[in-house]
Amino acid sequence: MLSVRQVSVRYGRSVRALQDVTFEVPDGQIVAVLGSNGAGKSTLLRAISGTLRLHRGALTGGQVVHDGTRIDRMDPAAIVRRGVVQVPEGRQIFTRMTVEENLRAGGLVTPAKRRAAARDRVFALFPQLAERAKQSGAVLSGGEQQMLAIGRALMCEPRVLLLDEPSLGLAPQLVSRIAGIITEINDGGTAVVLVEQNATMALRVAHRAVALEVGELRLSGTADELARSDDVQRLYLGGHAESEAEAAAAAEHRPRRPRLRVWSG
Amino acid sequence: MSDSNRAAGDMVPGDGRWWRIGRVAGAALLIVVLLALPLYLPGEWLKVGTWMMTGAVGALGLTLLTGQAGQLSLAHGFFLLVGAVSYAVLSGPAGDPTYIGFGLPPVVGLLGAVLISGLAGAAFAPVSGRLRGIYLGVASLALVFLGFWLGRALPAVAGSTSSGRLPQPFSIFGLSVDVSRQLSSLSVFGVPLGRDERTWYLYLLLTAIAYLLAQGAVSGRPGRAWRAVRDNETAATVLGVSVVRVKAGVFAISSAYAGLAGVMTAWWTGIMKPDESEVAGSYGVTVSIAFLAMIVVGGLGSLPGAVLGAALVFGLPVALPLLTQSASADIGSGTAFSPIVITNFAYGALIVLIILFEPSGMAGLGRRLLGPARART
Ligand SMILES: Nc1ncnc2c1ncn2[C@@H]1O[C@H](COP(=O)(O)OP(=O)(O)OP(=O)(O)O)[C@@H](O)[C@H]1O
Ligand SMILES: [Mg+2]
Numbered sequence: 314m315l316s317v318r319q320v321s322v323r324y325g326r327s328v329r330a331l332q333d334v335t336f337e338v339p340d341g342q343i344v345a346v347l348g349s350n351g352a353g354k355s356t357l358l359r360a361i362s363g364t365l366r367l368h369r370g371a372l373t374g375g376q377v378v379h380d381g382t383r384i385d386r387m388d389p390a391a392i393v394r395r396g397v398v399q400v401p402e403g404r405q406i407f408t409r410m411t412v413e414e415n416l417r418a419g420g421l422v423t424p425a426k427r428r429a430a431a432r433d434r435v436f437a438l439f440p441q442l443a444e445r446a447k448q449s450g451a452v453l454s455g456g457e458q459q460m461l462a463i464g465r466a467l468m469c470e471p472r473v474l475l476l477d478e479p480s481l482g483l484a485p486q487l488v489s490r491i492a493g494i495i496t497e498i499n500d501g502g503t504a505v506v507l508v509e510q511n512a513t514m515a516l517r518v519a520h521r522a523v524a525l526e527v528g529e530l531r532l533s534g535t536a537d538e539l540a541r542s543d544d545v546q547r548l549y550l551g552g553h554a555e556s557e558a559e560a561a562a563a564a565e566h567r568p569r570r571p572r573l574r575v576w577s578g
Numbered sequence: 579m580s581d582s583n584r585a586a587g588d589m590v591p592g593d594g595r596w597w598r599i600g601r602v603a604g605a606a607l608l609i610v611v612l613l614a615l616p617l618y619l620p621g622e623w624l625k626v627g628t629w630m631m632t633g634a635v636g637a638l639g640l641t642l643l644t645g646q647a648g649q650l651s652l653a654h655g656f657f658l659l660v661g662a663v664s665y666a667v668l669s670g671p672a673g674d675p676t677y678i679g680f681g682l683p684p685v686v687g688l689l690g691a692v693l694i695s696g697l698a699g700a701a702f703a704p705v706s707g708r709l710r711g712i713y714l715g716v717a718s719l720a721l722v723f724l725g726f727w728l729g730r731a732l733p734a735v736a737g738s739t740s741s742g743r744l745p746q747p748f749s750i751f752g753l754s755v756d757v758s759r760q761l762s763s764l765s766v767f768g769v770p771l772g773r774d775e776r777t778w779y780l781y782l783l784l785t786a787i788a789y790l791l792a793q794g795a796v797s798g799r800p801g802r803a804w805r806a807v808r809d810n811e812t813a814a815t816v817l818g819v820s821v822v823r824v825k826a827g828v829f830a831i832s833s834a835y836a837g838l839a840g841v842m843t844a845w846w847t848g849i850m851k852p853d854e855s856e857v858a859g860s861y862g863v864t865v866s867i868a869f870l871a872m873i874v875v876g877g878l879g880s881l882p883g884a885v886l887g888a889a890l891v892f893g894l895p896v897a898l899p900l901l902t903q904s905a906s907a908d909i910g911s912g913t914a915f916s917p918i919v920i921t922n923f924a925y926g927a928l929i930v931l932i933i934l935f936e937p938s939g940m941a942g943l944g945r946r947l948l949g950p951a952r953a954r955t
Binding site: 362364367388389390393394398399400401405406407408409410414417418419421422465466468469 | 799802803805806808809810811812813814815816817818819820
């Protein structure tokens with residue numbers, strides 16, 4: 314269980330990015346974080362992964378607790394070793410390395426014995442990456458880079474995966490592939506915090522959801538509740554291609570989705 | 579993918595059986611040649627070789643820092659000084675009235691000097707762990723000036739500027755490097771092994787150890803962490819790499835390499851004394867830049883490249899006088915175009931050419947030439 318308790322974050326002296334945000338990520342669940350641009354979604358993930366300092370930000374209040382231990386004062390490396398792993402905004406792959414070397418860099422904290430198995434699972438999840446293993450990260454398409462970024466994080470054998478807008482800039486077909494992959498990862502027992510602008514997709518795969526607005530938590534509940542709520546309909550679902558009814562229906566069908574067995578190491 | 583698309587310094591896994599056999603055979607041949615050279619070369623040419631090896635050890639350390647981890651350092655000269663002084667003090671005679679010495683065996687002095695240089699590099703962690711690239715380069719420059727000032731302020735340690743102190747020649751189990759050829763009781767195929775021959779073998783051993791350790795680090799976990807930090811600090815951080823610790827660590831390792839090169843410098847020159855000015859001399863800014871030139875010419879991050887670059891940058895200035903001497907005695911002396919000036923121009927021009935036409939240096943050139951051979955297998 315990962316709990317975020319009354320967390321407040323500031324960048325520099327003046328920018329208040331989060332205020333008193335509280336929510337929980339139960340083991341093995343997907344929690345969607347919705348919100349418009351600048352709402353503080355990425356900031357929330359940085360607060361959990363301990364990487365605020367890379368962006369000149371700092372926690373000014375509250376705690377982040379993982380399995381009963383406070384992790385908000387920990388070094389980012391220690392948080393990764395606990396199994397809380399972030400896929401940052403904008404992919405951030407190593408462009409001077411091949412796909413395979415990228416994955417190896419992801420497995421740096423993983424014991425050597427388990428690394429090969431982790432890589433096999435990543436290749437099973439993303440067959441394209443296996444095909445392009447020897448190619449440079451720089452020549453991958455945007456979608457492939459996103460897969461590589463997720464695959465690389467999976468090399469750390471995460472128990473909680475923090476995904477920052479994995480569908481950004483991807484074609485609709487690829488968005489539903491990513492959605493399927495998130496579900497598959499979750500089926501293996503990994504909890505996921507999914508930051509998304511694409512609320513339709515996020516609410517379809519998530520168990521629970523929260524909505525941020527200008528740094529504060531506005532809504533939280535199960536994905537179905539949020540998909541039906543008027544506020545969410547109006548704010549986050551209105552602008553997407555799929556109709557509202559479809560989204561609500563999809564959310565209802567979620568528990569009976571087909572289960573793939575790949576991610577079950 | 580063609581090899582030229584590869585970033586400099588990335589390991590090229592040898593694929594194909596013939597390629598691998600060729601590599602092993604090439605390495606074996608190289609070792610045999612290097613071991614046999616002292617039997618054929620005169621002492622003055624062996625000194626050219628040992629000077630190249632001194633450069634190679636320093637360049638290996640710097641290419642780990644700059645090529646693999648993307649951190650710039652202009653303090654290499656300073657750590658050379660730390661290594662040389664540490665050795666002189668640790669192994670210096672204990673009862674000397676003018677110079678401080680601990681009278682330790684040379685092996686202990688050597689290991690201690692490498693250790694102290696590494697620790698001095700580690701002590702720079704608050705700076706080396708936080709700054710990146712060129713900012714670290716400029717900050718590290720301060721160390722060179724600190725070293726220059728300390729060297730002059732502490733003549734009892736670093737040797738006086740006028741006469742200097744003598745670094746203890748290396749010896750182990752009663753076997754000394756410092757034996758003249760005439761008195762040598764050790765010979766191979768009838769060739770007596772004197773000072774120059776013994777120094778050659780000692781330097782060859784030290785360089786080989788330095789090379790193999792670097793190779794192990796580059797292809798193992800440390801190398802992956804270095805390249806991750808070099809390519810993208812944010813990505814490295816979220817994957818559990820402690821960026822500050824990795825940067826500080828590689829700086830310390832690179833300093834230890836420089837320290838070893840410093841000991842080799844002191845032995846080679848036969849005297850330990852601080853530089854006359856901040857820029858010129860054995861431990862100043864010029865030397866730091868010469869090491870940068872080596873790794874750029876060789877190809878950033880490439881270990882064979884660093885060795886080749888060292889052979890060129892350190893080798894030419896000492897080899898050229900020997901060549902011109904034997905050709906005609908009066909070239910060079912008294913004119914503006916002394917061999918040193920010529921070689922400085924030569925490698926200055928070479929660096930410009932390489933940056934323009936082959937940014938991955940001699941290593942990139944080698945990969946391009948050997949690429950077809952590997953693809954055919
Ligand atoms: N490095 C930074 N320095 C100063 N302010 C920042 C920094 N990063 C983010 N902010 C501010 O913090 C607020 C929240 O930013 P954040 O990146 O968390 O938003 P977001 O919800 O992820 O937005 P988006 O959907 O555009 O990615 C914004 O007002 C932003 O301007
Ligand atoms: Mg964001």
